[in-house]
Amino acid sequence: MAYPAQTTRIRRELLVKTATAIRAGDLPGRVDRFPLEMRPRRETALRCCVHRERAVLRYRAMALLGFSVQDEEDELKPLADYAREALVRGSRDPRLLTVIEEACGGCVRTAYFVSNACRGCADQSCVAACPKQAIAVRGGQSAIDPDRCVNCGKCKDACAFNAILRIPIPCEEACPVQAIVRGPSGRRELRHDLCIACGKCMQACPFGAVAEQSEVVEVLGALAAGKPMTALFAPALAAQFQAPLERLVGALRRLGFTGVVEVAAGADLAALAERLELEEAPFLTSSCCPAYTGLVEARVPTLAPRVSATPTPLAYAAGLAHERFPGVPRVFISPCVAKRREALAGAVEHVLTFEELGAALVAWGIEVDACDPGPADVQATDRGRAFAMAGGVAAAVGAQAEVLCGLGAETLRRLRLYASGKGPARFLEVMACEGGCIAGPCTLADPKVARRRVPA
Template identity: 40%
Template sequence: MAISQVTEVVIIRNKVLTEIARMAYNGSLDKDIGSMPDTIVSEAGPRYRCCIHKERAVLRQRINLTLSQSLELTQAEAAAGALAGEIEDMPFIHVLPEACDQCPIDKFLVTDACRNCLAHNCINSCPKKAILVVQNRAYIDKTRCVECGLCKKSCQYGAIIEISRPCERVCAVKAIIAGSDRKAVINQDKCVECGACREACPFGAISDRSLVVQVIQQIKSGKQVYAILAPAFAGHFGARTKPGQLINAIRQLGFHAVQEVAYGADIVSIKEANEFLATVPAQRPYMTSSCCPAFVALVEKHFPDMTDCISSTVSPMLAMAQIIKNSNPEAVIVFIGPCIAKKSEARRNSALVDFVLTFEELDAMLAGKGIDISTLDDSEFQSAASTTANAFACAGGVANAVQAAVAGLAPAVTVKAHSTAGLDECANALKQIRSGTLEANFLEGMSCVGGCIGGPAGLANVRVAGRLVAAFANSSAAKSALTNKAAQADSEQPGHWHRQS
């Protein structure tokens, strides 16, 4: 496992994924799943919660979520459902109730630094008279407090602090709240499934459900299962891992073929450039990218008046899937990348993409089948995609590719592009471009800091991944979409090239 920050949460998640993949491959999942909580959590420890019974209760819920089954099922029922190919209809980002530590919900707290000063600025600033002095120290009456924060700002000692749950703090769209039992609740009407909350929760109480078993069953059934690799793949399996080694490893998992999603990015670059030329400014003042599903969800759910400005072109994942389906309608398509939001995008476009796996899940499948990438032959690998397409994985990559394509198609037209990475920055840019304070006619939005290389289910530090992806991109024979003749020809094929909301 080559994850940049290996915490206990990551270790447990990887253990569960690896063990389930191992059992699925050797055909023992239905027989051995019941004993899995006992083998991972033993009396000898390690212990993260109050008792071994709590540990196992949390683990049972994690196992069911990994199988994409209801948390209410027994382990045997969950395993049977996964082996049968069943997938529970529930969000991909999910709270494990047993694991949530019911973090405090008192937003403002008076600390021991309070000196009960004479000025009493906190009392004087409170519009609801919610602050009293009790036992020579300020006290906040929670029945009156409206959490305006004026007391904190006015205290010259800094004795009043603001507390927020880690999951709430990182959620740019305010989709997580404390429920009546103080456990975290995700508001699906606001959630864009970016996965930031999963990474922030120090208790491992938020996780994404997996389709590892369902994919393995498709492979074992003899179907032609295609793996399509996200452009970020070159940066997430270590500097010593060559692209050819990784592709050979994926084939050893039983995949029929491995294709690059970056090739689909070349097609998207051409189509978005043509869409830009046809619609900006004739039909709309600006256009945004549509590659990142979390960014698209941000616009659709939180800036609904701006949905007409989203590019109607499909994402590179869907474009690559369309190319494969054109040549092999019976193909089973599995996207593999660092993104959790892609799972929801695939569910909305199930006619093209059947499953989505993350790099974490791929890493666990390799470990579960005992495949060591470093021992495999490094067959010579030449990317079928251009330099600009392979750079889609990095912040600014989409904008650069579209600019290059527009310059080739219509040299007199200027693309004033602006790139944003991170949902907070995306939201700010959307507000600015809507109000006219941002001079841009093309907005690239990436929900993760650094772009796709910073995805929540990746395996590498974003800076390291960025350098590796850039080096791989520069090795491409074609330098832009318009010099990739094969992609140009494929972009003219019939198919579903328009994004569905």
Template identity: 35%
Template sequence: MEKIFDNRVQERKYRVLKEVAKSSWEGVEAFSVFNEIAKKVVKKEEISRSCCIYKDRAIIADRIRLALGGNRKNPNIVQVIDIACDECPEAGYVVTDMCRGCIAHSCEDACRLNAIDVDSSNKAHINKNLCVECGKCADACPYSAIHNYQRPCEKSCKVDAISMAEGGEAWIDPEICIDCGACVYHCPFGATVDVSSIGEIIKSIIGSENNTKYKVYATVAPSISSQFDYAKPGQVISAIRKLGFYDVVEVALGADMVAEKEAKELAEKGFLTSSCCPAFVQYIDSKFPNLKEHVSSNLSPMAELGRHIKEKEPDAKVIFIGPCIAKKAEVRKEEVKDYVDYVMTFEELQAMIDSKDILLREQKEADLNQASEFGRGFAKAGGLVEAINHGINELDLPEFEFKPVSCDGVENCKKILLRADKGRLDKNFIEGMVCEGGCIGGAGNLTHSEKNRYIGARKSINVK
């Protein structure tokens, strides 16, 4: 196998998606061949990841359900597989054995609630009946002896949408969740999973009857250039076409359209926040309602390109392929659902390609050079700012002073939005991306290593 996975959770997710895709190509309902899929994903000779192989296979059944769209009554894009959740203990702040029993007692002095007790050997202890988990004691300890033990899913969720249900398993609050998918990658047991439309996408391709009844377009995010490091970008484009898509179009083209419109809107309104990251928009809706009126009225590049395609061909199917889990929520919105039919992550694309036994390295390199370098720059944090700056220069508005600020990651965005909410931000445009580094740090990427942040997001896919 050419590909390398970050961990076994990612590999198992890939195996399930691949087998579900295979069944879909064959026109077989995945659940009707559940036993066969379970045996392929969880082999008898493998060491069980839980109490026994039978629980492992029961978890696979739930993974198949999510690969087929998940629980339709659950509004969340990211759903919890209860049986897979390890119900990790929640200890909060704990004094570890690293406590030296010093005489300074900085931790005790830092606690305003008197929740720190010191025993006869000068060792500190936290009274959980008084502690409010503020962390001031941990900050004060010169030995870093006080540690905050959090569940990995809760720690990864910067909007505090995850808590513990009555049964101990993780629970995601749909009113708070912004569908960023950070918890999907960070759960060591793979209990938090994004729902997939891979089966529906394959049905759409088959139903087009080789694109004669209607055409199926694949629109690819700019960050595809940082994926599939075992093949060249042009070979990936060829593989996508071989799956049965009528054509492959760069979403960067939609980004070019958005940048021009957003530059005009900013010049007219005087203050604006970006709308290209759906998780960022949801974050503003949820936490900063006073700023909602300042969110750009423009569609995201994905939706803008989808509208462009469907205005020319109303019967066409548009499938977005990218690193973003939140896009799966975006396509459910009234203003977007008519323009984009389904969303597929790079993880799902890899499984789909392999389900057809398409070897990327054997594909010819295809041309795909429909957009500008500014449109491709949307994949990284700061790219939208560069594109709008270019757009303003093109509009020739010497009297308008462009004062942008770019933020990526929820914590950084929170700082900027708090200042804007209080009228203390000396800027007139906020570019916000929830994933660290921008789209190249998306939860649906194949790998999540640091190198993705530095690989040229503007790299042209035109390899000829």
């Protein structure tokens, strides 16, 4: 996974502590101690000091409780108050991600930097190359004026000494829609109006500064209280644990889910529908990855009419769950952030990510491979289960297909080709994540390990 190892562990440790407290019915009583417990005074710090780390953990917890860090009005408001508010709020915040300003490294203002390898040469080729007069020689070395620099990189190319470095800003580079930008404070800000919830910024930030606004309080709270709930699990979940699918179903039941539905069963239906749709259309592109369809709308709108009208596997599965267990709240177990958006749009009532589910299993003391095996209430075929990995959709639709992964420049080039009607395939499957849903930003297992467990 692309996550830096340390920030992943910190996030998951906090998740496990939160889930444990929710299970014990004492989240407000415990949550303010989490930062102190996780960073005791003598611990060596990853950042400048334990105090900064505690502050970051506090905001991470705030996001976990479902709040936007940007909404904080009183720095002294205890997490316990947020936890209590979370328990009674009626609907979730429509924003999915929040930037923890305390964690953001406030990466460089311009992507180009003159290192001290600069010889202050007589040629001043960098100065000549700059179209914005943003670079000048001062005191024997070149310097870039960040107010003028437009990040074109011409100075770097012009330097005979390779003295000018390009310093990437990981979140900005990863974002395919320019939704994460530098705010007035120098820290990054999210443009929610542009964000497609692909989660790439969250995966890319080495400071772990982008956090999800979760609904663990609602979902795990309801499970702890013994309220009926139906779990709809994404196909990629089965690849996360070293255990047979039937035991995973058993684990979900032990956690308290009264119904268990394989979203892969929805994928079976979606594949059939998409196959029929393709008989009538000269060309189609897949509709199941909401980050991809969001990218099409934002960046290649001319391709939008070619996006399959077939509902997503989740939409089908939500219908199946409703037929089987009418009126019971449905919880989608998701590998990614983008599906939260689909859920918010009304597909299901709640979302729990793989990470959050994993934390709940640990908190409840459930070992997946030791659970009583049993079938899901709505079962799928291996064809639907293969949607977990890139190529699964194309294989199930059964047309002459091209499969693309990622939302970067290479994918955009291909998409524009297809939008112009010159694409070579009849069906184009696109997955936002490299390798498909098993590599989603909220998964647990390393995709290299997980892929071995997906039915071919």
